[in-house]
Amino acid sequence: MAVKNVLEAIRATMFEEMERDERVFLLGQDVGRHGGVMNASMGLYDAFGEERVVDTPLAESSIVGIAIGAALGGLLPIAEIQFGDFVLSAVDQIISEAAKMRYRSNNDFHCPIVVRVPYGGGIHGGLYHSQNVESIFFSTPGLKIVAPTTPADVKGLLRAAIYDPDPVIFMEHKLAYRSIKGEFPEGAYDLPIGKADVKRVGKDLTVIAYGMMMHYALGAAEQLAEEGIETEVIDLCTLLPLDRETLVASAKKTGKVMVVHEDNLTGGIGAEVAASITEEAFMYLDAPIKRVAAPDIPSTPYNPILERAMIPTQEQILIGMRELARF
Amino acid sequence: MAVKNVLEAIRATMFEEMERDERVFLLGQDVGRHGGVMNASMGLYDAFGEERVVDTPLAESSIVGIAIGAALGGLLPIAEIQFGDFVLSAVDQIISEAAKMRYRSNNDFHCPIVVRVPYGGGIHGGLYHSQNVESIFFSTPGLKIVAPTTPADVKGLLRAAIYDPDPVIFMEHKLAYRSIKGEFPEGAYDLPIGKADVKRVGKDLTVIAYGMMMHYALGAAEQLAEEGIETEVIDLCTLLPLDRETLVASAKKTGKVMVVHEDNLTGGIGAEVAASITEEAFMYLDAPIKRVAAPDIPSTPYNPILERAMIPTQEQILIGMRELARF
Amino acid sequence: MATKRHIELGLSDQDILDMYKTMVVARAVDDRADILVRSGKIPFTVLGQGQEGAQVAAAQTLVAGRDWVLPYYRDVGVVLAMGMSLREVMLFEFGKADDPNSGGRQMPKHWGHRRLRIVSQSSPVATELPHACGLAWAMRLKKEEGIVWASFGDGVVSKGDFHEALNFAGIHKLPIVFFCENNYYAISVPFSKQSPVPSVADRASAYGMPGVSVDGNDVFAVYKASLEAAERAKRGEGSTLIEARTYRFAPHTSNDDDRRYRSREEVEKWKRLDPIARLFAYLKEHGLLDEERAAAIRSDAEKEVLEAAQWAERAPDPDPASVGAYVYAQEGDAHGR
Amino acid sequence: MATKRHIELGLSDQDILDMYKTMVVARAVDDRADILVRSGKIPFTVLGQGQEGAQVAAAQTLVAGRDWVLPYYRDVGVVLAMGMSLREVMLFEFGKADDPNSGGRQMPKHWGHRRLRIVSQSSPVATELPHACGLAWAMRLKKEEGIVWASFGDGVVSKGDFHEALNFAGIHKLPIVFFCENNYYAISVPFSKQSPVPSVADRASAYGMPGVSVDGNDVFAVYKASLEAAERAKRGEGSTLIEARTYRFAPHTSNDDDRRYRSREEVEKWKRLDPIARLFAYLKEHGLLDEERAAAIRSDAEKEVLEAAQWAERAPDPDPASVGAYVYAQEGDAHGR
Ligand SMILES: Cc1ncc(C[n+]2csc(CCOP(=O)(O)OP(=O)(O)O)c2C)c(N)n1
Numbered sequence A, B: 001m002a003v004k005n006v007l008e009a010i011r012a013t014m015f016e017e018m019e020r021d022e023r024v025f026l027l028g029q030d031v032g033r034h035g036g037v038m039n040a041s042m043g044l045y046d047a048f049g050e051e052r053v054v055d056t057p058l059a060e061s062s063i064v065g066i067a068i069g070a071a072l073g074g075l076l077p078i079a080e081i082q083f084g085d086f087v088l089s090a091v092d093q094i095i096s097e098a099a100k101m102r103y104r105s106n107n108d109f110h111c112p113i114v115v116r117v118p119y120g121g122g123i124h125g126g127l128y129h130s131q132n133v134e135s136i137f138f139s140t141p142g143l144k145i146v147a148p149t150t151p152a153d154v155k156g157l158l159r160a161a162i163y164d165p166d167p168v169i170f171m172e173h174k175l176a177y178r179s180i181k182g183e184f185p186e187g188a189y190d191l192p193i194g195k196a197d198v199k200r201v202g203k204d205l206t207v208i209a210y211g212m213m214m215h216y217a218l219g220a221a222e223q224l225a226e227e228g229i230e231t232e233v234i235d236l237c238t239l240l241p242l243d244r245e246t247l248v249a250s251a252k253k254t255g256k257v258m259v260v261h262e263d264n265l266t267g268g269i270g271a272e273v274a275a276s277i278t279e280e281a282f283m284y285l286d287a288p289i290k291r292v293a294a295p296d297i298p299s300t301p302y303n304p305i306l307e308r309a310m311i312p313t314q315e316q317i318l319i320g321m322r323e324l325a326r327f
Numbered sequence C, D: 001m002a003t004k005r006h007i008e009l010g011l012s013d014q015d016i017l018d019m020y021k022t023m024v025v026a027r028a029v030d031d032r033a034d035i036l037v038r039s040g041k042i043p044f045t046v047l048g049q050g051q052e053g054a055q056v057a058a059a060q061t062l063v064a065g066r067d068w069v070l071p072y073y074r075d076v077g078v079v080l081a082m083g084m085s086l087r088e089v090m091l092f093e094f095g096k097a098d099d100p101n102s103g104g105r106q107m108p109k110h111w112g113h114r115r116l117r118i119v120s121q122s123s124p125v126a127t128e129l130p131h132a133c134g135l136a137w138a139m140r141l142k143k144e145e146g147i148v149w150a151s152f153g154d155g156v157v158s159k160g161d162f163h164e165a166l167n168f169a170g171i172h173k174l175p176i177v178f179f180c181e182n183n184y185y186a187i188s189v190p191f192s193k194q195s196p197v198p199s200v201a202d203r204a205s206a207y208g209m210p211g212v213s214v215d216g217n218d219v220f221a222v223y224k225a226s227l228e229a230a231e232r233a234k235r236g237e238g239s240t241l242i243e244a245r246t247y248r249f250a251p252h253t254s255n256d257d258d259r260r261y262r263s264r265e266e267v268e269k270w271k272r273l274d275p276i277a278r279l280f281a282y283l284k285e286h287g288l289l290d291e292e293r294a295a296a297i298r299s300d301a302e303k304e305v306l307e308a309a310q311w312a313e314r315a316p317d318p319d320p321a322s323v324g325a326y327v328y329a330q331e332g333d334a335h336g337r
């Protein structure tokens, strides 16, 4: 198996599926000749031409809206939003249109689009190139939200997203693009949307995370193992629909749960994770579910010192885990 | 004190403040000669003229964007969104601009706007005239969200919202407009944004709600009282910032907490309420925090039978309270 | 006696009589819907009386099942012309389980019918216009024949999505007809507070496409402009923006009171321009119709509509247990059609 | 010898020399910022070399502290002309605590400076254009003098907010100058894939306002159009949309590689139209400047810029504990200014 980073995995997967199924096409800003500001589509324009790798005008609402229309017309569109922060002008198309198409038409129409959303901080992006926008969509039934952060998970879930009959927000952590490498499975490799993945088995406590925080949690778990504490690390992989089953099972096993996200605390996905587990595993919990998240600040500032002060670190996660383990 | 319904309270409060402070003005669709499709601005156009009661084009992003600009220019705008469902095309202006103005300018600029958002189901509004959009904004620091549902609370919090130096989403439950009546305090009556209100004192369990559900909870509490169970009913009034202190204090007192909302369950404000209380009052809880909410469906259907099947009822709340009390 | 405009335009006597009938039936549907609300049989409806001429004439240039049609909530004339049955329309008015548009989930007249290629419409306006571009893109990639037709009101022109859609359609010369039924009000907001320019057609030049403004109550003017636009689209020359100047006789919806913002004189003035009456005068002038047969057409229409309404009223409501169905695909749902 | 265009336009010799100097200083700022990135002293910047002529000429028609100015991220020339100091600009490049624009919170060049009435700008484009309308509305209600000036790139014209803002400005004849610096690319997307019409000025007629397209590297053409637009606005005749045709010499940002989408020939062609060189030629022709004094102006500018950069580099960073400050108002914050 070849080793790729997350960005290469996204590119290779789009390439493979566009070769395999001509209904698949990509649209977005600079995705064509340029290859995308993240370089996610490098080479696609030359391989598939300007009608399947579409450089759109600077207009996100229409990027998603055109994708929706193309999906209704029988294509399988991948809409690239250049930075997740800019998906906000497409919220109406995503929530009013894509998420409700099947329901409102009583199953007569459906909307198989993928909206690729590069998100997350730690890249000196400042307030508008760092946001975690997932919680804005998390309360919308009809949407699916996936956030894989290993090259293999990216392949399995991007393929699943492309062929999923319903709209999928595909979250890509920008810091993971180059920093996270791993094996890239060949050929038809699929993962189910809606399943969390136990990335590390442990008996003493459970840490639930996604995105870069999941990798930090894995690192912290190794550190804690040296202290004789075995942490189970669960990668949500899919945020919506939430895989409550896997989370609750682990909580019942360890009795101590921590949820971590880079998004700010209030109204973050950690709230639903904590509430859901507590509802179903209350009697098994030795401690309240602990949340580690960014402070309630509008977004991540540009200055590196402020940026570091904003984003949860592996150290913070480790300290939280230790406290929880000792509870 | 005069008795008014919620709609009359909104109208009277806007009238009083526009008379008192000429920086206050209203903009939105049909707010002028028509008086608003909800009739919230009836009479304002004749009293204050077309420059302070502005009929805008059909364009929500600009309605909020113009309000932001006017606020930067020294006015105190009230932007009316005709139906909360249509605020979705203004999400970018609200989250990217209004919520971040103070933070991004390091306190050099601020954004004192009010966005009035009629929301909620039960009015045969179908999928797009019924939504509970609060959870979309709930994860955005820099915003305030208030949702009063008595005429007195409406006056106190609308006044507070108008003069608040930061952006406030003012949620108005459409079903409360005419169905909820009460005393309307004269003169300078203010309530603090960020404080929950204990609408009913009880020792056996706590029910936390807002909007119409708060009224149903009060009704259910009276029913339950006949069974000798005393329920404390807390009206959140402000959703963001969340008044954790009041909620936790009540939870510690009763040890049994239920949170109710009309919004769908997953990612709703109930998740944060449950997670926050559990974090701080875990040892005091006799039972997991119970959530009563709409099922995870994109929005409320039009057919009355489906509509009834969607929206939580007082009966459901009562049953849930009984279960919890017996836990 | 004047030349026969319908013949000049390639419409047979039968065509123009059928168009007349469809207009009359559309009118009867809304008249009935109005009664249904007033009598408390349904909670709500939207009415399009006065706009049937523009609707039916435009739809006459479309091919059901080939062209993608995105009609708006006043377009009873359009959906009837595309083949939606009166029973289907009435099932929607009553929000019944078998309503093919939404199974009773949407407010009446938010059309959608896959077999007829009528695309499911939401309430937020303008969001459908980028969909029209995407549908046209799909037709291009799939090398399908046909065009995309989207209608909307004058207020919709103010929305960002209108701009983004027409911009994209203009850049890529997509085969779309953008059809604006300008009735000069967006609920109460008059066109003068909605638009800085006197005609919606004045917007077209910004998108590098022709803008045509026609008397929307003149079926021939609308048909001619629509036909030219459709042919232009099929020739690969791109989109056209058509403004059909018309008027709604009724309030905005059954919840609205238009006396707050429109003078009765203005309404009366427009009623004298009723497209149905105008077409009748033409048909009579050319000996294609007389009062008696027109009366028969009207009463037949009313009978059919009433029958459909009574049938729909008795039709089953949705099962409350179905409220959770179709949030996501279930096993066996068709995909990627 | 040709007539003196600056005199015709009411600019004194001193005015035009000052404009030249500001352009040179703006150029020096971006040249230095480029070096700061390459030498790893700052992580990122945006460069506007080539657009200084349009920027400084437009700003020359504005009054600091009276007019509301909404400049975009390439507008070093604008903010300098409005009175932002080199030290303030460099504090922003370094993201330092005393940066008056954002206290180091925003990426460089997302301007904002209340005292100068430079309105805080975000990254998402076009969102500021409705703000311009709101500011104009506030001026109208408060009976303030002055106008609102907003600049943006050619890509921004595609956004819904552009449309919604110009539509509202057109309806209410607001005193706004919409100034588009068309450099023919939105990152890599060429104007031909951004716009169905050859000029941004072609969009104006849809909003009932004049559209003027000028050579953006000709300071006199830009000044003349901007002055006329500002005076029109002050006369209460409404907004104007100006397209200044120009070019960015540098890549989109310090992260971009423009060789992927622009030929070197094209870049060289435009460099021969450098607005600074062109203004120098004019000033020399009219005996207002010679090579020697121009060289001195350039080296003085470089010295001042370098001094400001070195000073800013030593300036304190924000206190990490301040990360949570100013999410909401605190006691004693000014309100409703
Ligand atoms: C985005 C959005 N905002 C507001 C509304 C509420 N609304 C429904 S119809 C309407 C007026 C539409 O006017 P126009 O486009 O002229 O069409 P008409 O109803 O006159 O035929 C409004 C404001 C809506 N449906 N969508």
Ligand SMILES: Cc1ncc(C[n+]2csc(CCOP(=O)(O)OP(=O)(O)O)c2C)c(N)n1
Binding pocket: A029, A058, A060, A082, A086, A089, D074, D123, D124, D125, D152, D153, D154, D155, D156, D157, D183, D184, D185, D186, D187, D252
């Ligand atoms: C809404 C939004 N989408 C995408 C971006 C990313 N982006 C930053 S600048 C830019 C191109 C802007 O081009 P143009 O308007 O022509 O201005 P220029 O940079 O050429 O001066 C893009 C796409 C953004 N800032 N905002």
Ligand SMILES: [Mg+2]
Binding pocket: C153, C154, C155, C181, C182, C183, C184, C185, C186, C187
């Ligand atoms: Mg209209």
Ligand SMILES: [Mg+2]
Binding pocket: D153, D154, D155, D181, D182, D183, D184, D185, D186, D187
């Ligand atoms: Mg550009």
